[in-house]
Amino acid sequence: MTRLLPAALALMLCGCSPGSYTLPITGTVTADGLPVAGADLDLDAAGNGTGPGPKFQSGPNGTFGIEVPLTDADFVVDKKPAWVLRVSRPGYEAKSVRLNVAGKPAAAGKMPPLIIEVPLQRVATVEPVVPTR
Numbered sequence: 001m002t003r004l005l006p007a008a009l010a011l012m013l014c015g016c017s018p019g020s021y022t023l024p025i026t027g028t029v030t031a032d033g034l035p036v037a038g039a040d041l042d043l044d045a046a047g048n049g050t051g052p053g054p055k056f057q058s059g060p061n062g063t064f065g066i067e068v069p070l071t072d073a074d075f076v077v078d079k080k081p082a083w084v085l086r087v088s089r090p091g092y093e094a095k096s097v098r099l100n101v102a103g104k105p106a107a108a109g110k111m112p113p114l115i116i117e118v119p120l121q122r123v124a125t126v127e128p129v130v131p132t133r
Helices: 004-014
Strands: 020-031 040-044 055-057 063-071 082-088 095-100 114-119
Touching: 040 063, 055 063, 082 114, 095 114
Parallel strands: 020 114
Antiparallel strands: 020 063, 040 055, 040 082, 082 095
């Protein structure tokens, strides 16, 4: 029993509990190979494009990062955690990216990050034609 106490104390201090995981999702929003600052990102926690999730923005260099909490219940048989990351910015076509976790980690704690690049396409602009006299 006294040997378990230090391990339990270490788990409490690190904010971890058995079956508790943190998945970092990081990446860059780009267009034509250049970073896109201020893109709106919406992480759909349901993974089907309809569920609410955290909303955040890409930074000045186009990068973003979020940590998603997971538990053992997220890794049920025949189902692995999945999300849809929606990215939008005025002047660019919106894009959705599906994110999946390969499997349940061997131990609780911080998981290896999902690192992605989200390339956006600029929206074609049409200049109005003004008739000349």
